[in-house]
Amino acid sequence: MKYETIRLETKGNIGYVTINRPDKLNALNAKAKSELKEVFEDIKNNATVFVVILTGAGEKSFVAGTDIAELTGLGTETGKTFAENGQSVFNLIENLGKPVIAAVNGYALGGGCELAIACHIRIASENARFGQPEVNLGIIPGYGGTQRFARLIGKGRAMELILTGDAIDAQEALRIGLVSKVVPQSELMRTAEEMAQKIASKGQIAVRLAVKAINMTQETNLTDGLALEASLFGVCCGSEDFKEGTKAFLEKRKPVFKNK
Ligand code: COA
Numbered sequence: 001m002k003y004e005t006i007r008l009e010t011k012g013n014i015g016y017v018t019i020n021r022p023d024k025l026n027a028l029n030a031k032a033k034s035e036l037k038e039v040f041e042d043i044k045n046n047a048t049v050f051v052v053i054l055t056g057a058g059e060k061s062f063v064a065g066t067d068i069a070e071l072t073g074l075g076t077e078t079g080k081t082f083a084e085n086g087q088s089v090f091n092l093i094e095n096l097g098k099p100v101i102a103a104v105n106g107y108a109l110g111g112g113c114e115l116a117i118a119c120h121i122r123i124a125s126e127n128a129r130f131g132q133p134e135v136n137l138g139i140i141p142g143y144g145g146t147q148r149f150a151r152l153i154g155k156g157r158a159m160e161l162i163l164t165g166d167a168i169d170a171q172e173a174l175r176i177g178l179v180s181k182v183v184p185q186s187e188l189m190r191t192a193e194e195m196a197q198k199i200a201s202k203g204q205i206a207v208r209l210a211v212k213a214i215n216m217t218q219e220t221n222l223t224d225g226l227a228l229e230a231s232l233f234g235v236c237c238g239s240e241d242f243k244e245g246t247k248a249f250l251e252k253r254k255p256v257f258k259n260k
Pocket of ligand 1: 023024025027064065066067068069107109110111133134137
């Protein structure tokens with residue numbers, strides 16, 4: 001399928017999604033949001049894609065936010081619907097059932113920061129900048145920022161970044177646990193690809209159930225989370241991959257997973 005604002009490629013078991021509006025620093029307009037949803041629905045149903053890498057076109061920006069031109073004119077009701085629509089796209093990514101790695105290649109501001117934190121893992125280039133500058137526009141983050149940011153980096157830090165609207169650089173993002181790695185821009189995609197390939201080489205039942213269990217930490221208490229973990233552990237133990245993984249270890253060879 002041909003998209004106007006998104007590039008979708010697949011290589012082996014990796015899907016590459018690139019938001020492609022570099023002249024607008026990949027700001028998410030309505031078209032980009034609806035195409036992002038279509039692309040991720042497509043990937044969700046594509047059994048050959050195990051891991052996704054999400055990035056922005058060009059060397060300056062991952063996503064510089066929602067398209068500010070489309071914010072003007074919103075009122076109380078339309079604003080709520082606008083936020084719910086964006087949230088539904090990012091919820092789809094977070095609950096895709098397969099890991100999404102954000103390769104953050106520059107500005108990740110507003111909706112761009114929220115998009116990155118809806119992904120499962122973040123790798124940043126040295127020039128990346130993260131922030132939630134919505135207060136400068138008289139609004140709050142509406143695509144999950146107040147909720148996911150606080151859960152990821154802690155309430156105090158999320159408060160400070162959201163209330164001041166300040167942006168932080170890649171090293172600070174690494175220090176506070178917002179990203180897992182910082183690399184030179186020239187190495188960003190290779191680093192993301194190596195990580196994606198490593199994850200794709202594991203048993204995918206285990207990978208997907210691990211994502212599900214870890215996602216649940218945001219939604220439940222420890223007792224229920226541990227109950228879910230035990231039951232998903234049991235599901236893994238009933239898989240062929242588990243038999244192969246343990247057998248291969250004992251036979252001192254690499255496992256050949258069938259994802260069954
Ligand atoms: N929405 C719409 N257009 C945006 C945009 C956004 N969030 N961010 C950047 N753009 C557009 C600019 O309007 C400009 O378009 P033009 O060339 O047609 O005038 C183009 O992208 C390049 O941006 P520019 O501001 O010229 O680049 P810069 O290097 O001087 O500054 C930023 C980069 C990211 C600091 C600046 O663009 C910015 O502050 N963007 C808004 C960030 C924001 O508030 N995001 C949250 C929105 S809720």
